[in-house]
Structure formats: structure tokens, C-alpha cells
Amino acid sequence: MARRYDSRTTIFSPEGRLYQIEYAMEAISHAGTVLGVLAKDGVVLAAEKRVTGKLLDLSSAKEGGGYGGSGEKMFLLNSNVIGGVAGITSDANSLVNYARTVAQQHLLQYNDDIPVELLAQRLCDMKQGYTQFGGLRPFGVSLLYAGYDPHYHFQLYHSDPSGNYSGWKATCIGANNGTAQSLLKQEYKDDLGVEEAIGLVLRVMSKTMDSTTLGSEKLEFAVLTYDAAAKAPKAKIYKPAEIDALLRAEGLAKKDEDTEMK
Amino acid sequence: METSFALTGKGYVIVAADTTAARSIVKMQIDQDKIKELSPHLLMAYSGEPGDTIQFAEYVERNIRLYQIRNLYPLRPAAAASWIRRSIAESLRSRNAYSVNLLLGGYDTSTHTPNLYWIDYMGTVVEVPFAAHGYGSYFALSLLDRYHDPEASLEEGLATLKRCINEVSKRLVVDPGKYKVKVVDKDGIREVEI
Numbered sequence: 110m111a112r113r114y115d116s117r118t119t120i121f122s123p124e125g126r127l128y129q130i131e132y133a134m135e136a137i138s139h140a141g142t143v144l145g146v147l148a149k150d151g152v153v154l155a156a157e158k159r160v161t162g163k164l165l166d167l168s169s170a171k172e173g174g175g176y177g178g179s180g181e182k183m184f185l186l187n188s189n190v191i192g193g194v195a196g197i198t199s200d201a202n203s204l205v206n207y208a209r210t211v212a213q214q215h216l217l218q219y220n221d222d223i224p225v226e227l228l229a230q231r232l233c234d235m236k237q238g239y240t241q242f243g244g245l246r247p248f249g250v251s252l253l254y255a256g257y258d259p260h261y262h263f264q265l266y267h268s269d270p271s272g273n274y275s276g277w278k279a280t281c282i283g284a285n286n287g288t289a290q291s292l293l294k295q296e297y298k299d300d301l302g303v304e305e306a307i308g309l310v311l312r313v314m315s316k317t318m319d320s321t322t323l324g325s326e327k328l329e330f331a332v333l334t335y336d337a338a339a340k341a342p343k344a345k346i347y348k349p350a351e352i353d354a355l356l357r358a359e360g361l362a363k364k365d366e367d368t369e370m371k
Numbered sequence: 372m373e374t375s376f377a378l379t380g381k382g383y384v385i386v387a388a389d390t391t392a393a394r395s396i397v398k399m400q401i402d403q404d405k406i407k408e409l410s411p412h413l414l415m416a417y418s419g420e421p422g423d424t425i426q427f428a429e430y431v432e433r434n435i436r437l438y439q440i441r442n443l444y445p446l447r448p449a450a451a452a453s454w455i456r457r458s459i460a461e462s463l464r465s466r467n468a469y470s471v472n473l474l475l476g477g478y479d480t481s482t483h484t485p486n487l488y489w490i491d492y493m494g495t496v497v498e499v500p501f502a503a504h505g506y507g508s509y510f511a512l513s514l515l516d517r518y519h520d521p522e523a524s525l526e527e528g529l530a531t532l533k534r535c536i537n538e539v540s541k542r543l544v545v546d547p548g549k550y551k552v553k554v555v556d557k558d559g560i561r562e563v564e565i
Binding site: 226 | 443450
């Protein structure tokens with residue numbers, strides 16, 4: 110019976126629901142997990158990649174100059190904000206581009222990095238527009254925003270297709286987010302340092318990801334800290350080699366078959 | 372004829388402007404307030420083409436206030452200065468340019484430092500420890516070069532301001548008479564008598 114109201118995105122169902130938005134969230138629940146944890150001196154993001162395989166050409170991600178990341182889950186939105194996306198990749202690319210434009214417009218007007226919450230708000234204002242007029246479907250993307258600004262220092266926000274957003278100490282979107290969320294609830298402590306947060310994120314990821322051991326082919330990783338010497342936020346999206354090194358340091362890397370034979 | 376001064380000190384910015392509104396040889400008003408309070412920690416003294424001044428000053432005031440109401444926190448002095456500069460620069464390259472000079476003094480509540488910006492009608496913005504606009508600047512700037520101390524207490528800062536005011540009274544052919552003096556620090560904005 111609900112089907113009659115599905116064809117239009119911008120109208121309510123008799124029970125007062127917006128089905129297209131719910132269906133968008135359903136699409137996201139099948140996408141690769143993105144996990145974020147707020148520490149007192151930084152924010153950590155990790156994501157599970159779904160687009161993998163031997164034939165995938167990632168040479169630009171591995172050696173390239175760029176800002177890091179394979180361009181599937183983690184994006185630099187501005188020098189003080191990293192975005193993690195879950196959902197329909199092409200929709201996500203469109204939103205990331207919009208976010209980057211918004212951040213630069215703010216920089217042009219005020220010669221200042223856009224406050225993190227303000228960036229989240231602008232994206233949400235746009236997403237909400239797609240639920241109310243135009244007759245177009247909503248974006249099938251949820252985002253996590255990890256950022257720093259001088260007003261509220263380190264922050265983590267989550268926005269969904271309805272155009273709603275909220276601030277979090279630790280949260281998860283995409284597949285298995287329920288499991289990850291309860292794990293985070295148990296293990297998160299308020300005064301975590303960035304190093305501990307990295308450990309927490311990797312442990313929770315290994316428990317919720319489909320694959321048995323973590324590796325740079327399936328994992329994207331990013332950390333946002335503050336460089337006191339440069340007096341500016343530092344956004345780092347890890348390259349595959351750096352992810353492998355980090356996993357080895359945390360003791361979560363895949364065991365190397367060859368050395369075991371020795 | 373319109374004179375304004377500003378100087379920074381330890382955790383504060385003093386902004387002073389004369390209170391005379393005159394046209395040709397006639398003083399029409401002697402208690403005009405030429406310092407706008409843009410936000411709880413931001414002051415802006417304006418001078419220049421009559422009409423343009425109040426029009427632009429109110430435009431700035433409204434937009435800075437709107438930002439603060441819409442968003443969660445007020446604009447920091449540096450960001451406000453950039454926004455103002457861009458507004459002047461855009462108006463300059465249009466049919467009717469605003470001809471307004473400004474002194475923007477504020478307390479940045481994120482970095483806990485006072486900031487002062489000298490802005491002219493062409494969209495020049497410089498961050499400075501002290502500044503002045505108008506004919507009075509010819510007398511005041513050298514005094515401020517000599518006596519200004521960025522770590523001075525408020526009393527010492529006001530004493531330095533008094534030196535400037537007295538010098539302009541003594542030497543400028545059209546004495547501005549009275550000044551309005553406002554201070555901005557971590558506690559906000561207040562008016563002081565000197």
C-alpha cells in the first residue's frame with residue numbers, strides 16, 4: 110500500500126513518512142562502513158572500501174601527489190575538514206564537490222577556514238531542498254565530517270539524506286553500523302588521545318568488516334590533528350603504504366605467508 | 372575634519388572618534404556617535420563622504436549581526452575585516468563606490484588577543500597596533516610611534532590617547548572638540564570618559 114506514494118519524493122505518506130528518504134537510508138546501509146572517533150587532540154576516520162580487485166588501477170593513489178585516498182570513501186573537503194562518505198558513490202562525489210565549493214566561497218568572503226558545523230549545515234540545507242521541492246530524488250549518501258576550527262576545536266558530525274545532522278563523539282555509518290556503534294559505546298572514553306583513538310578505530314573496524322584481516326586494499330584511513338608549530342589544522346588521508354605500516358604497528362596486519370614458512 | 376584614532380593594549384582595543392557633524396562652516400551636531408558596535412567584541416569607527424558613511428556602516432553592521440544570529444558564533448575580527456574589505460573592493464569596481472574609511476577594533480575570543488585594522492575607501496586593509504584617519508592622523512601618528520606600548524594597561528593606553536587628542540586640539544585649525552571613546556576587551560564593549 111505504501112508503493113502508491115513512492116513515485117514522488119516530495120510528498121508525505123498517510124502515516125506521515127517520507128519514503129524516498131527512508132529508501133535512501135536503506136541504500137546507505139548496504140554501503141561500505143565509515144567509522145569516526147573524536148579524541149581530545151584530533152579526529153580519526155576509517156572506511157571500508159568496496160571497489161577493490163586486482164585489475165583496479167590505483168597507481169595515482171599509491172604514488173600520486175594528491176591529497177591521499179583512492180577517491181572512494183575519504184575526501185579532503187577543506188584544509189580543516191575531512192569527509193568520509195557512505196552510499197551511492199556518484200551522489201557522494203557530487204556532494205563532495207559542492208562542499209569544497211562552499212568551503213572556498215567562505216574562504217573568499219572571510220579569508221578564514223569555514224567552521225566545521227557551518228559546512229555541515231550548508232550541505233544539509235542543500236540535501237533538505239531535495240526532499241521538499243524539485244521532484245528530484247534525495248542524495249543516497251551519509252557523510253561524516255571530521256574537522257577543526259578555533260571556535261569548538263575538534264568536531265565530528267554526521268549528516269544523512271534527510272538533511273539532518275548531529276555532532277558525535279564516536280559514530281558509524283554504512284554496513285554493520287549497529288554493531289560498530291554498540292562496540293564504540295562500550296569502549297569509548299571521553300579523554301582519549303589521538304593514538305588511542307586510532308587503536309580503537311582499527312579494532313572496531315576489524316570486528317565489523319567483512320574481510321578477516323585488515324589491509325590497505327580494503328581500508329581507507331584519515332586523521333585530523335592540529336599542528337601547533339604551524340598554528341593550523343593538519344588533515345592527513347593515509348596512502349596505502351602508510352596504512353599497512355600503521356596496521357603493522359598496531360599488530361593488526363595480515364601475516365606474511367612467506368616469512369611464516371621460514 | 373573628521374578624526375578618529377585607535378590603539379591596542381594588553382587585552383584591549385581603544386577606539387575614539389570625534390563627535391562633530393559639520394557641513395561647510397556650520398557645526399550641526401556635537402554629540403554624534405561615529406563608532407558602531409558590530410558584535411559583542413567588535414567596534415568600527417567610520418569617516419568619509421557624508422551619506423556613504425552611515426549607509427555603508429549600517430550595511431556592515433546588519434550583515435555582521437546576521438552572521439552572528441544565523442550561525443553559532445560571531446565573526447572573528449580578522450574574518451570581519453576580510454568581509455568588509457571584499458565589500459569595499461566590490462563596490463569600488465562598480466558604478467557608485469562607497470567612499471568610507473574605517474577603523475575596526477575587536478577582541479578575538481578564540482585566540483584571546485586584541486586586533487585592530489586600518490581600512491580605507493579603496494579596500495586597503497592592514498592590521499596595525501595603532502591607527503588614525505582624518506587630518507588628526509598627521510599629528511597623532513608620530514605621537515603614537517613614540518608613546519604607544521602594546522603591553523600597556525588600559526589607564527596607560529587612555530593616557531596615550533589623551534596625548535593625541537590634546538595635540539590635535541592644540542594644532543588642528545578646526546578643533547573637533549569632544550570625542551567618543553569606546554573600549555573592547557574580553558568582557559565586551561563599554562564607553563569610557565576621558
